[in-house]
Amino acid sequence: MLKRLRFKFIVLNMSCVALVLALLCVVICTINYQSTLDHVQRSLDLAINHAEDPRTKFHGPKEQDGEPVPLEIGGEKSDMSVPVAAFILQPDGTLEEIPSKTTASIASDVLEQATQDVMDAPDGYGQLPKLSLMYEKRMANDVILLAFTDLSYVNTWHSLALYLAGASVLALAVLLVINIFFARWALKPVASAWQQQRQFVADASHDLKTPLTVILANTSILLEHPEKSIASQTQWVDSTQHEAQHMQALVNDLLLLAKLDEEQAATNGPLLQETISEKLDLSDVVEGELLQFESVAFERDIEMENEIEPNLEVTGNVVRLCRVVSTLIDNACKYTHPGQRVTVTLTKSGRFAKLSVNNTGTIISAEDLPHIFDRFYRADKARTRDAGGHGLGLAIAQSIAHEHKGSLSAKSNEREGTTFTLTLPLAL
Incomplete structure (x- = not known):
């Protein structure tokens, strides 16, 4: 193709x-x-x-004593x-x-x-x-x-046409070589998009196939024993419900990504303006999400530290910004070992609000770091589901950041741990 x-x-x-x-x-x-x-x-x-x-x-060569006189340079033209x-x-x-x-x-x-x-x-x-x-x-x-x-x-x-034809053929030959290299360069984004699309379909199919397989297996077991009561088959019913909920979350995230892509394509269009036209206090949003994760941090024996500058207002969609903040804090808690620390900082930096979420647990390798915002990407090559989720959280968070004319970046090293930084323009 x-x-x-x-x-x-x-x-x-x-x-x-x-x-x-x-x-x-x-x-x-x-x-x-x-x-x-x-x-x-x-x-x-x-x-x-x-x-x-x-x-x-006669406006031609002048004559003197019957003899033609050469034309004078700069004089009358013949x-x-x-x-x-x-x-x-x-x-x-x-x-x-x-x-x-x-x-x-x-x-x-x-x-x-x-x-x-x-x-x-x-x-x-x-x-x-x-x-x-x-x-x-x-x-x-x-x-x-x-x-x-x-x-x-x-x-x-006739001779001029031959010269021009030869020059044109030579020019076309040179341009053909240039075009071949230019076409490869110009179509690199298309090739990358196709590759991402194929990978996206494969990953989505994989994440949908696993719960479907479990659901089909559970229903087969239930059908093999129709005489048993529901109470005695709770194990299979609960498993089916869990996998169905996982599929529902995946489908909802896919729909959200599709909607975000649509809104970003309609830059400054009615749909985009409608979704980010609300002025909100980002400080309150971050503090609210921190409260939600206090119990999680306590259960996992994780120390939560925060430094929130008050009254930092941004323009955006409060539900989606809550989703970004929640994703970053949840990610930090998942990959922080018991007894270690998660630090959340919100400060003003010029005309921007800067949110940093740092954890001192497992770092992200240099090989994986450029891909962590790719859809369905997981650092664990076996794509295990032990940590929960399906590899769309950070992709959605970055799309929401871009939708709000902001950015989301990450860095990770042994000395400082892993830090995700969300930057959003302050409300005027």
Whole structure:
């Protein structure tokens, strides 16, 4: 799938570039052809005009004592730089050359054939491709004025087109190589998203498969002994209820993640504004969650310390922020050994409220630390469920933090233990 997408990406890019280059070449060649044609026609006009009226001022090379004088650099420009052969065709069929306006020669047989070809042609410009000539014909009283020039001057765009085509092919080859590398780089986020999606589906299936297997096994046992009372089968009923509750929690978390993704996609949209428009006291939220975990800490022989700066207000959804704080404290309690300490600190840092939850228990390895906010990720590779949960808590907490324009980070080492830091902008 990714290879096909990369191929389409490259083909689309190269097609667009090729189309632009082709249009550019056509425009350049058209401009060149029109410019050259105008210049050649102007040269033919000058020759005809001078032959028609010798008093017409000639803007070509100046003459002195019958000899041409080179053009002066920076001086008057010549309008007749294209070699032209000018003739007057008399009524009796005699063809006379106009020496003062002829700057090119034509072979007699070519001239004879060209004269015959243009006799029946209308006045104006024309081309004789077989003779490689361009001409202008004009009737003046009882004579015909003719001017000829080489057609190759008009067709210089042919060589220009070849040069442009070669340059375009070379440019396309270079761009193709660049596009191949660029496509790999540009599609890395797509490849990562697909990989995460596949992993997400696999992990969700795994977490749903286990309770379903237990529930099916329990119901099979119950069906094998229909004569027994419910009281005697409490073990299997309780197990089924426990697994069903686990599935319910998982499904609820998946729905919450989907909703968070939807709200983050609609940045500043109505849905997002509705969910985080409430001003609340974060200090009260943290203190409330700490009270909920005092009994848990007591049962596990964990020392709870806190330092809460009062009256720190933020804008957000109180239910979701309670979920974040609860997740961080619960995580710290789960991975703190009896007799050790969990420290919760809430302080003001500039325009932000900063919540830190530190525990001195099991640290997170450097290998696992970059992935702890991934969905379904657990540091234990066997994905045991002994600690409870299903690997979505921190992913949800980070999504909620981002939804509130904040951040959630973690660091872990032997000296300081593990610290999760939630940063949220203070309410204005």
